[in-house]
Amino acid sequence: MLNQNLPFMILATLSVFSALMVVLSRKPVHSVLYLIFCFFTIGGHYLLLNAQFLFAVHIIVYAGAIMVLFLFTLMFINLNKELEPHKSNLVKAAATIVAGTLLLVMVSTVTDTGNIFPTQVSQNEVGTVAVLGKKLYGDYVLPFELTSILLLAAMVGAVMIGKKNTES
Protein backbone atom coordinates (compact mmCIF):
# COMPACT_ATOMS: atom_id res chain seq x y z
CA MET A 1 0.00 0.00 0.00
CA LEU A 2 2.73 2.40 1.03
CA ASN A 3 4.89 1.43 -1.92
CA GLN A 4 2.10 2.16 -4.38
CA ASN A 5 1.46 5.56 -2.89
CA LEU A 6 5.10 6.53 -2.53
CA PRO A 7 5.31 8.66 -5.73
CA PHE A 8 2.08 10.38 -4.78
CA MET A 9 3.29 11.05 -1.25
CA ILE A 10 6.60 12.52 -2.45
CA LEU A 11 4.86 14.70 -5.04
CA ALA A 12 2.21 15.85 -2.58
CA THR A 13 4.85 16.80 -0.02
CA LEU A 14 6.75 18.76 -2.64
CA SER A 15 3.55 20.49 -3.85
CA VAL A 16 2.60 21.59 -0.35
CA PHE A 17 6.15 22.66 0.45
CA SER A 18 6.53 24.73 -2.73
CA ALA A 19 3.06 26.23 -2.35
CA LEU A 20 3.96 27.31 1.18
CA MET A 21 7.24 28.76 -0.05
CA VAL A 22 5.34 30.87 -2.61
CA VAL A 23 3.70 32.65 0.30
CA LEU A 24 6.65 32.64 2.68
CA SER A 25 9.52 33.75 0.40
CA ARG A 26 10.70 37.28 0.95
CA LYS A 27 11.68 38.03 -2.63
CA PRO A 28 8.90 38.14 -5.26
CA VAL A 29 11.10 36.44 -7.87
CA HIS A 30 11.68 33.51 -5.50
CA SER A 31 7.94 33.27 -4.99
CA VAL A 32 7.39 33.03 -8.73
CA LEU A 33 10.06 30.36 -9.08
CA TYR A 34 8.50 28.31 -6.27
CA LEU A 35 5.14 28.68 -8.00
CA ILE A 36 6.68 27.30 -11.20
CA PHE A 37 8.06 24.38 -9.20
CA CYS A 38 4.61 23.90 -7.68
CA PHE A 39 3.13 23.68 -11.19
CA PHE A 40 5.62 20.97 -12.03
CA THR A 41 4.63 18.89 -9.03
CA ILE A 42 0.96 19.31 -9.96
CA GLY A 43 1.90 18.19 -13.47
CA GLY A 44 3.38 15.11 -11.81
CA HIS A 45 -0.01 14.39 -10.23
CA TYR A 46 -1.59 14.53 -13.69
CA LEU A 47 0.95 11.97 -14.88
CA LEU A 48 0.04 9.70 -11.97
CA LEU A 49 -3.56 9.96 -13.15
CA ASN A 50 -2.37 8.92 -16.64
CA ALA A 51 -3.42 12.28 -18.11
CA GLN A 52 -0.36 12.83 -20.30
CA PHE A 53 -1.93 15.41 -22.56
CA LEU A 54 -3.10 17.47 -19.61
CA PHE A 55 0.40 17.21 -18.14
CA ALA A 56 2.09 18.46 -21.31
CA VAL A 57 -0.39 21.29 -21.83
CA HIS A 58 -0.17 22.24 -18.17
CA ILE A 59 3.62 22.54 -18.39
CA ILE A 60 3.57 24.39 -21.72
CA VAL A 61 0.81 26.84 -20.85
CA TYR A 62 1.25 27.44 -17.13
CA ALA A 63 4.93 26.81 -16.42
CA GLY A 64 6.14 27.74 -19.89
CA ALA A 65 4.05 30.74 -20.91
CA ILE A 66 2.05 32.33 -18.11
CA MET A 67 4.79 32.14 -15.51
CA VAL A 68 7.34 33.49 -17.99
CA LEU A 69 5.08 36.56 -18.28
CA PHE A 70 4.86 36.80 -14.47
CA LEU A 71 8.64 36.63 -14.15
CA PHE A 72 8.98 39.08 -17.00
CA THR A 73 6.75 41.65 -15.31
CA LEU A 74 8.44 41.19 -11.94
CA MET A 75 11.86 41.77 -13.50
CA PHE A 76 10.60 44.96 -15.10
CA ILE A 77 9.05 46.54 -12.02
CA ASN A 78 11.87 45.24 -9.77
CA LEU A 79 10.01 45.07 -6.44
CA ASN A 80 12.05 45.65 -3.30
CA LYS A 81 11.55 46.29 0.41
CA GLU A 82 11.10 50.05 0.18
CA LEU A 83 8.42 49.82 -2.48
CA GLU A 84 6.53 46.99 -0.81
CA PRO A 85 2.93 48.11 -0.21
CA HIS A 86 1.83 47.93 3.44
CA LYS A 87 -1.72 46.90 4.19
CA SER A 88 -3.77 48.00 7.18
CA ASN A 89 -4.65 45.53 9.95
CA LEU A 90 -8.29 45.46 8.89
CA VAL A 91 -7.35 44.22 5.41
CA LYS A 92 -5.04 41.61 6.92
CA ALA A 93 -7.79 40.36 9.24
CA ALA A 94 -10.29 40.20 6.37
CA ALA A 95 -7.81 38.28 4.19
CA THR A 96 -7.14 35.80 6.99
CA ILE A 97 -10.85 35.15 7.52
CA VAL A 98 -11.51 34.68 3.79
CA ALA A 99 -8.54 32.34 3.33
CA GLY A 100 -9.51 30.40 6.46
CA THR A 101 -13.05 29.91 5.21
CA LEU A 102 -11.76 28.69 1.86
CA LEU A 103 -9.48 26.23 3.66
CA LEU A 104 -12.45 24.99 5.68
CA VAL A 105 -14.47 24.36 2.51
CA MET A 106 -11.57 22.50 0.90
CA VAL A 107 -10.84 20.35 3.94
CA SER A 108 -14.51 19.41 4.25
CA THR A 109 -14.57 18.47 0.54
CA VAL A 110 -11.50 16.28 0.93
CA THR A 111 -12.83 14.51 4.01
CA ASP A 112 -16.06 13.76 2.15
CA THR A 113 -14.17 12.24 -0.77
CA GLY A 114 -13.08 9.20 1.21
CA ASN A 115 -10.05 7.53 -0.36
CA ILE A 116 -7.78 10.28 -1.69
CA PHE A 117 -5.05 7.98 -2.99
CA PRO A 118 -5.25 7.38 -6.76
CA THR A 119 -4.69 3.62 -6.70
CA GLN A 120 -6.62 2.25 -9.67
CA VAL A 121 -6.53 5.07 -12.16
CA SER A 122 -3.45 3.99 -14.10
CA GLN A 123 -5.66 1.75 -16.27
CA ASN A 124 -7.97 4.49 -17.50
CA GLU A 125 -7.47 5.98 -20.95
CA VAL A 126 -9.30 9.26 -20.43
CA GLY A 127 -6.13 11.35 -20.39
CA THR A 128 -4.59 10.18 -23.66
CA VAL A 129 -4.72 12.49 -26.67
CA ALA A 130 -6.92 10.30 -28.88
CA VAL A 131 -9.63 9.76 -26.27
CA LEU A 132 -9.55 13.36 -25.11
CA GLY A 133 -9.81 14.68 -28.67
CA LYS A 134 -12.78 12.43 -29.48
CA LYS A 135 -14.54 13.53 -26.29
CA LEU A 136 -13.85 17.23 -26.83
CA TYR A 137 -14.88 17.32 -30.48
CA GLY A 138 -17.68 14.80 -30.08
CA ASP A 139 -19.69 14.99 -26.87
CA TYR A 140 -18.49 18.40 -25.76
CA VAL A 141 -18.14 20.23 -29.07
CA LEU A 142 -20.56 23.04 -28.18
CA PRO A 143 -19.01 24.00 -24.83
CA PHE A 144 -15.58 23.69 -26.47
CA GLU A 145 -16.44 26.09 -29.28
CA LEU A 146 -18.17 28.49 -26.87
CA THR A 147 -15.04 28.54 -24.70
CA SER A 148 -12.91 29.35 -27.71
CA ILE A 149 -15.22 32.25 -28.63
CA LEU A 150 -14.97 33.49 -25.04
CA LEU A 151 -11.18 33.34 -25.25
CA LEU A 152 -11.21 35.18 -28.56
CA ALA A 153 -13.39 37.92 -27.05
CA ALA A 154 -11.01 38.20 -24.09
CA MET A 155 -8.06 38.48 -26.49
CA VAL A 156 -9.70 41.23 -28.52
CA GLY A 157 -10.55 43.04 -25.30
CA ALA A 158 -6.94 42.82 -24.09
CA VAL A 159 -5.69 44.23 -27.40
CA MET A 160 -8.22 47.08 -27.20
CA ILE A 161 -7.14 47.99 -23.65
CA GLY A 162 -3.48 47.71 -24.57
CA LYS A 163 -3.83 49.95 -27.61
CA LYS A 164 -2.58 53.52 -27.33
CA ASN A 165 -5.39 56.03 -27.15
CA THR A 166 -4.91 58.11 -30.28
CA GLU A 167 -7.86 60.44 -29.77
CA SER A 168 -6.77 62.27 -26.62
Added chain:
Amino acid sequence: MEFIIVKFVLVVVVFLVSLGIAAYSTYAERKIAAFLQDRVGPDRAGPFGLLQPVADGVKMFMKEEIIPTHADKGLFILGPSIMMMTACMTGVVIPWGSTLIINGTEYPVQITDLNIGILYIFGVVSIGVYGIMIGGWASNNKYSLMGAIRASSQMISYELAMGMAIIALVMTTGTLSIGEIVKQQQGMHWNVFVQPLGFVLFIVCAFAECNRTPFDLPECETELVGGYHTEYSSMKLGFYLFAEYINMFISSAIIASLYFGGYNFPFIDQLGLPHNVLTLLGTLIFFGKVFFFIFFFMWVRWTLPRFRYDQLMHVGWRVMIPLALFNILLTAVIVLWQNGQFN
Protein backbone atom coordinates in the same frame (compact mmCIF):
# COMPACT_ATOMS: atom_id res chain seq x y z
CA MET B 1 15.63 -5.67 -15.83
CA GLU B 2 16.90 -6.11 -19.38
CA PHE B 3 14.60 -3.28 -20.43
CA ILE B 4 16.24 -0.92 -17.92
CA ILE B 5 19.75 -1.90 -19.03
CA VAL B 6 18.94 -1.33 -22.72
CA LYS B 7 17.36 2.05 -22.01
CA PHE B 8 20.22 3.03 -19.70
CA VAL B 9 22.81 2.23 -22.38
CA LEU B 10 20.78 4.24 -24.93
CA VAL B 11 20.48 7.23 -22.60
CA VAL B 12 24.22 7.24 -21.90
CA VAL B 13 25.07 6.90 -25.59
CA VAL B 14 22.68 9.71 -26.62
CA PHE B 15 24.02 11.93 -23.84
CA LEU B 16 27.67 11.35 -24.78
CA VAL B 17 26.99 11.74 -28.50
CA SER B 18 25.15 15.04 -27.87
CA LEU B 19 28.06 16.35 -25.82
CA GLY B 20 30.63 15.14 -28.36
CA ILE B 21 28.78 16.66 -31.29
CA ALA B 22 28.22 19.91 -29.40
CA ALA B 23 31.94 20.10 -28.58
CA TYR B 24 32.93 19.50 -32.18
CA SER B 25 30.26 21.96 -33.37
CA THR B 26 32.27 24.73 -31.71
CA TYR B 27 35.26 23.62 -33.75
CA ALA B 28 33.15 23.34 -36.91
CA GLU B 29 31.69 26.77 -36.27
CA ARG B 30 35.14 28.35 -36.13
CA LYS B 31 36.37 26.43 -39.16
CA ILE B 32 33.28 27.36 -41.20
CA ALA B 33 33.52 31.00 -40.11
CA ALA B 34 37.17 30.96 -41.17
CA PHE B 35 36.29 29.36 -44.51
CA LEU B 36 33.52 31.89 -45.22
CA GLN B 37 35.84 34.77 -44.31
CA ASP B 38 38.81 33.35 -46.22
CA ARG B 39 40.90 32.61 -43.12
CA VAL B 40 42.52 29.43 -41.80
CA GLY B 41 40.78 29.11 -38.42
CA PRO B 42 42.09 27.17 -35.41
CA ASP B 43 45.05 25.02 -36.51
CA ARG B 44 47.46 24.87 -33.54
CA ALA B 45 46.05 22.22 -31.18
CA GLY B 46 46.60 18.83 -32.83
CA PRO B 47 46.36 18.05 -36.55
CA PHE B 48 44.09 20.63 -38.30
CA GLY B 49 43.38 22.04 -34.83
CA LEU B 50 41.25 18.99 -34.04
CA LEU B 51 42.09 19.13 -30.34
CA GLN B 52 40.83 22.72 -30.07
CA PRO B 53 37.52 21.77 -28.27
CA VAL B 54 39.54 19.83 -25.67
CA ALA B 55 41.82 22.82 -25.14
CA ASP B 56 38.79 25.13 -24.84
CA GLY B 57 37.16 22.81 -22.33
CA VAL B 58 40.28 22.65 -20.17
CA LYS B 59 40.57 26.42 -20.35
CA MET B 60 36.95 26.87 -19.22
CA PHE B 61 37.49 24.56 -16.23
CA MET B 62 40.76 26.21 -15.16
CA LYS B 63 39.49 29.79 -15.26
CA GLU B 64 38.71 31.64 -12.06
CA GLU B 65 35.16 31.33 -10.88
CA ILE B 66 33.65 34.74 -10.10
CA ILE B 67 30.21 35.21 -8.56
CA PRO B 68 29.36 38.93 -8.31
CA THR B 69 28.84 40.07 -4.69
CA HIS B 70 25.39 41.50 -5.44
CA ALA B 71 24.23 38.46 -7.33
CA ASP B 72 21.61 36.08 -5.98
CA LYS B 73 23.97 33.12 -5.46
CA GLY B 74 21.49 30.26 -5.60
CA LEU B 75 19.76 31.50 -8.72
CA PHE B 76 23.08 32.47 -10.29
CA ILE B 77 24.07 28.79 -10.17
CA LEU B 78 20.57 27.56 -11.06
CA GLY B 79 20.51 29.51 -14.36
CA PRO B 80 23.18 27.61 -16.31
CA SER B 81 22.09 24.33 -14.70
CA ILE B 82 18.55 24.67 -16.07
CA MET B 83 19.97 25.65 -19.44
CA MET B 84 22.18 22.56 -19.63
CA MET B 85 19.51 20.23 -18.26
CA THR B 86 16.78 21.26 -20.69
CA ALA B 87 19.26 21.12 -23.58
CA CYS B 88 20.02 17.46 -22.77
CA MET B 89 16.41 16.46 -22.07
CA THR B 90 14.99 16.74 -25.58
CA GLY B 91 17.14 13.92 -27.00
CA VAL B 92 14.99 11.19 -25.42
CA VAL B 93 12.05 11.39 -27.85
CA ILE B 94 14.07 11.56 -31.07
CA PRO B 95 14.14 8.33 -33.08
CA TRP B 96 17.80 7.92 -33.91
CA GLY B 97 17.17 4.85 -36.01
CA SER B 98 14.72 2.07 -36.82
CA THR B 99 14.90 -1.14 -34.77
CA LEU B 100 17.80 -3.48 -34.05
CA ILE B 101 17.12 -7.22 -33.82
CA ILE B 102 19.42 -8.87 -31.30
CA ASN B 103 18.84 -12.57 -30.49
CA GLY B 104 15.36 -12.40 -31.93
CA THR B 105 14.21 -9.44 -29.82
CA GLU B 106 13.46 -6.12 -31.47
CA TYR B 107 14.96 -3.05 -29.81
CA PRO B 108 13.94 0.43 -31.06
CA VAL B 109 16.84 2.86 -31.41
CA GLN B 110 14.89 5.53 -29.56
CA ILE B 111 14.85 6.05 -25.82
CA THR B 112 11.10 6.45 -25.53
CA ASP B 113 8.36 7.00 -28.08
CA LEU B 114 5.94 9.13 -26.09
CA ASN B 115 2.54 9.49 -27.71
CA ILE B 116 2.82 13.19 -26.90
CA GLY B 117 6.41 13.45 -28.20
CA ILE B 118 5.96 16.81 -29.91
CA LEU B 119 4.26 18.34 -26.89
CA TYR B 120 7.08 17.02 -24.72
CA ILE B 121 9.59 18.90 -26.86
CA PHE B 122 7.50 22.05 -26.59
CA GLY B 123 7.35 21.69 -22.84
CA VAL B 124 11.10 21.32 -22.53
CA VAL B 125 11.75 24.24 -24.90
CA SER B 126 9.37 26.48 -22.99
CA ILE B 127 11.19 25.66 -19.74
CA GLY B 128 14.56 26.35 -21.35
CA VAL B 129 13.90 30.08 -21.39
CA TYR B 130 14.04 30.10 -17.57
CA GLY B 131 17.75 29.29 -17.72
CA ILE B 132 18.38 32.58 -19.51
CA MET B 133 15.84 34.60 -17.50
CA ILE B 134 17.01 33.40 -14.09
CA GLY B 135 20.68 33.77 -14.99
CA GLY B 136 20.17 37.26 -16.39
CA TRP B 137 18.15 38.42 -13.41
CA ALA B 138 20.39 36.84 -10.76
CA SER B 139 23.47 38.60 -12.19
CA ASN B 140 22.07 41.90 -10.92
CA ASN B 141 23.41 43.73 -13.95
CA LYS B 142 21.44 45.99 -16.27
CA TYR B 143 22.87 44.48 -19.45
CA SER B 144 22.19 40.95 -18.25
CA LEU B 145 18.62 41.88 -17.37
CA MET B 146 18.10 43.47 -20.79
CA GLY B 147 19.43 40.31 -22.42
CA ALA B 148 17.18 38.13 -20.29
CA ILE B 149 14.09 40.19 -21.08
CA ARG B 150 14.87 40.17 -24.76
CA ALA B 151 15.40 36.42 -24.70
CA SER B 152 12.11 35.73 -22.98
CA SER B 153 10.02 38.01 -25.19
CA GLN B 154 11.68 36.57 -28.30
CA MET B 155 11.12 32.98 -27.21
CA ILE B 156 7.47 33.56 -26.30
CA SER B 157 6.81 35.26 -29.63
CA TYR B 158 8.43 32.58 -31.77
CA GLU B 159 7.10 29.65 -29.77
CA LEU B 160 3.61 30.60 -30.95
CA ALA B 161 4.51 30.47 -34.62
CA MET B 162 6.47 27.26 -34.06
CA GLY B 163 3.50 25.63 -32.40
CA MET B 164 1.21 26.64 -35.24
CA ALA B 165 3.66 25.31 -37.84
CA ILE B 166 3.61 21.99 -35.98
CA ILE B 167 -0.20 21.96 -35.76
CA ALA B 168 -0.37 21.93 -39.56
CA LEU B 169 2.10 19.02 -39.61
CA VAL B 170 0.07 17.12 -37.02
CA MET B 171 -3.04 17.63 -39.16
CA THR B 172 -1.44 15.81 -42.09
CA THR B 173 0.27 13.07 -40.07
CA GLY B 174 -2.52 12.52 -37.55
CA THR B 175 -0.18 11.73 -34.65
CA LEU B 176 1.88 13.50 -32.00
CA SER B 177 4.43 10.71 -31.65
CA ILE B 178 7.70 11.49 -33.39
CA GLY B 179 8.52 7.81 -33.94
CA GLU B 180 5.23 7.41 -35.81
CA ILE B 181 5.79 10.58 -37.87
CA VAL B 182 9.18 9.30 -39.00
CA LYS B 183 7.75 5.86 -39.85
CA GLN B 184 5.14 7.49 -42.11
CA GLN B 185 7.82 9.20 -44.20
CA GLN B 186 9.18 5.92 -45.56
CA GLY B 187 11.34 6.22 -48.65
CA MET B 188 10.93 9.67 -50.16
CA HIS B 189 7.53 10.60 -48.62
CA TRP B 190 9.18 13.38 -46.65
CA ASN B 191 6.99 15.91 -44.91
CA VAL B 192 8.93 18.80 -46.39
CA PHE B 193 7.13 18.14 -49.70
CA VAL B 194 3.76 18.07 -47.93
CA GLN B 195 4.40 21.06 -45.69
CA PRO B 196 6.92 23.38 -47.43
CA LEU B 197 5.58 26.55 -45.79
CA GLY B 198 5.39 24.84 -42.41
CA PHE B 199 9.01 23.75 -42.76
CA VAL B 200 10.20 27.30 -43.54
CA LEU B 201 8.27 28.65 -40.56
CA PHE B 202 9.61 25.91 -38.33
CA ILE B 203 13.26 26.41 -39.25
CA VAL B 204 13.03 30.21 -38.79
CA CYS B 205 11.48 29.67 -35.36
CA ALA B 206 14.16 27.09 -34.54
CA PHE B 207 16.79 29.73 -35.24
CA ALA B 208 14.98 32.14 -32.92
CA GLU B 209 14.57 29.53 -30.18
CA CYS B 210 18.28 28.66 -30.30
CA ASN B 211 19.21 32.38 -30.14
CA ARG B 212 21.29 32.01 -33.27
CA THR B 213 22.08 34.84 -35.68
CA PRO B 214 20.07 36.62 -37.14
CA PHE B 215 18.04 36.26 -33.91
CA ASP B 216 20.84 36.47 -31.33
CA LEU B 217 19.65 39.70 -29.75
CA PRO B 218 19.79 38.35 -26.16
CA GLU B 219 23.58 38.33 -26.45
CA CYS B 220 24.00 41.18 -28.89
CA GLU B 221 27.58 42.31 -28.21
CA THR B 222 27.35 45.74 -29.78
CA GLU B 223 24.51 46.82 -27.46
CA LEU B 224 24.60 44.59 -24.39
CA VAL B 225 28.29 43.69 -23.74
CA GLY B 226 27.64 39.93 -23.51
CA GLY B 227 23.88 39.90 -22.97
CA TYR B 228 22.47 37.59 -20.32
CA HIS B 229 25.83 35.95 -19.59
CA THR B 230 27.81 39.17 -19.10
CA GLU B 231 28.60 38.38 -15.43
CA TYR B 232 29.34 34.70 -15.96
CA SER B 233 32.81 33.21 -16.00
CA SER B 234 34.52 29.84 -16.02
CA MET B 235 32.46 26.69 -16.55
CA LYS B 236 29.10 28.44 -15.90
CA LEU B 237 29.75 30.54 -18.98
CA GLY B 238 30.89 27.33 -20.64
CA PHE B 239 27.53 25.73 -19.83
CA TYR B 240 25.62 28.59 -21.43
CA LEU B 241 27.71 28.49 -24.59
CA PHE B 242 27.70 24.71 -24.71
CA ALA B 243 23.94 24.50 -24.22
CA GLU B 244 23.51 26.64 -27.32
CA TYR B 245 25.38 24.06 -29.39
CA ILE B 246 23.46 21.15 -27.89
CA ASN B 247 20.22 23.00 -28.67
CA MET B 248 21.42 23.48 -32.23
CA PHE B 249 22.18 19.76 -32.57
CA ILE B 250 18.80 18.75 -31.12
CA SER B 251 16.95 21.30 -33.31
CA SER B 252 18.69 19.89 -36.36
CA ALA B 253 17.70 16.39 -35.30
CA ILE B 254 14.07 17.48 -34.82
CA ILE B 255 13.96 19.22 -38.20
CA ALA B 256 15.49 16.15 -39.85
CA SER B 257 13.00 13.78 -38.23
CA LEU B 258 9.86 15.89 -38.61
CA TYR B 259 10.39 17.18 -42.14
CA PHE B 260 13.22 15.23 -43.77
CA GLY B 261 12.29 11.64 -43.12
CA GLY B 262 14.53 10.96 -40.12
CA TYR B 263 16.36 7.68 -40.72
CA ASN B 264 14.47 7.03 -43.99
CA PHE B 265 16.20 7.34 -47.32
CA PRO B 266 15.14 6.67 -50.93
CA PHE B 267 15.10 3.06 -52.18
CA ILE B 268 15.42 1.77 -48.61
CA ASP B 269 13.49 -1.40 -49.52
CA GLN B 270 15.21 -2.14 -52.84
CA LEU B 271 18.68 -2.63 -51.33
CA GLY B 272 17.89 -6.11 -50.02
CA LEU B 273 20.23 -5.77 -47.05
CA PRO B 274 19.64 -7.40 -43.64
CA HIS B 275 17.43 -5.44 -41.22
CA ASN B 276 20.20 -4.51 -38.78
CA VAL B 277 22.50 -3.22 -41.54
CA LEU B 278 19.65 -1.10 -42.92
CA THR B 279 19.03 0.32 -39.44
CA LEU B 280 22.68 1.26 -39.03
CA LEU B 281 22.74 2.77 -42.52
CA GLY B 282 19.57 4.71 -41.68
CA THR B 283 21.13 6.05 -38.49
CA LEU B 284 24.21 7.15 -40.42
CA ILE B 285 22.03 8.90 -42.99
CA PHE B 286 20.04 10.53 -40.19
CA PHE B 287 23.27 11.93 -38.76
CA GLY B 288 24.23 13.09 -42.24
CA LYS B 289 21.00 15.11 -42.40
CA VAL B 290 21.60 16.45 -38.88
CA PHE B 291 25.12 17.56 -39.79
CA PHE B 292 23.79 19.29 -42.88
CA PHE B 293 21.36 21.32 -40.75
CA ILE B 294 24.08 22.17 -38.21
CA PHE B 295 26.14 23.40 -41.15
CA PHE B 296 23.11 25.35 -42.36
CA PHE B 297 22.78 27.04 -38.95
CA MET B 298 26.44 28.13 -39.18
CA TRP B 299 26.21 29.11 -42.80
CA VAL B 300 23.32 31.49 -42.01
CA ARG B 301 25.14 32.86 -38.97
CA TRP B 302 28.16 33.92 -41.01
CA THR B 303 26.07 35.25 -43.91
CA LEU B 304 23.23 37.31 -42.44
CA PRO B 305 23.54 40.35 -40.16
CA ARG B 306 21.59 40.59 -36.92
CA PHE B 307 18.02 41.99 -36.91
CA ARG B 308 17.07 45.09 -35.01
CA TYR B 309 14.86 44.37 -32.01
CA ASP B 310 11.72 45.99 -33.43
CA GLN B 311 12.26 44.15 -36.73
CA LEU B 312 12.48 40.88 -34.81
CA MET B 313 9.15 41.49 -33.09
CA HIS B 314 7.59 42.66 -36.33
CA VAL B 315 8.62 39.48 -38.14
CA GLY B 316 7.47 37.33 -35.24
CA TRP B 317 3.99 38.77 -34.78
CA ARG B 318 3.03 40.26 -38.12
CA VAL B 319 4.63 37.85 -40.59
CA MET B 320 5.24 34.46 -38.94
CA ILE B 321 1.98 34.09 -37.02
CA PRO B 322 -0.36 35.13 -39.89
CA LEU B 323 1.59 32.86 -42.26
CA ALA B 324 1.31 29.99 -39.79
CA LEU B 325 -2.44 30.57 -39.44
CA PHE B 326 -2.79 30.65 -43.23
CA ASN B 327 -0.82 27.39 -43.41
CA ILE B 328 -3.18 25.75 -40.90
CA LEU B 329 -6.21 26.88 -42.89
CA LEU B 330 -4.74 25.70 -46.19
CA THR B 331 -3.75 22.34 -44.72
CA ALA B 332 -7.19 21.87 -43.21
CA VAL B 333 -8.88 22.57 -46.55
CA ILE B 334 -6.58 20.19 -48.43
CA VAL B 335 -6.96 17.41 -45.85
CA LEU B 336 -10.75 17.74 -46.03
CA TRP B 337 -10.67 17.77 -49.83
CA GLN B 338 -8.52 14.61 -49.92
CA ASN B 339 -10.96 12.91 -47.56
CA GLY B 340 -13.72 13.71 -50.05
CA GLN B 341 -15.62 16.11 -47.82
CA PHE B 342 -16.32 18.55 -50.64
CA ASN B 343 -17.83 16.13 -53.12
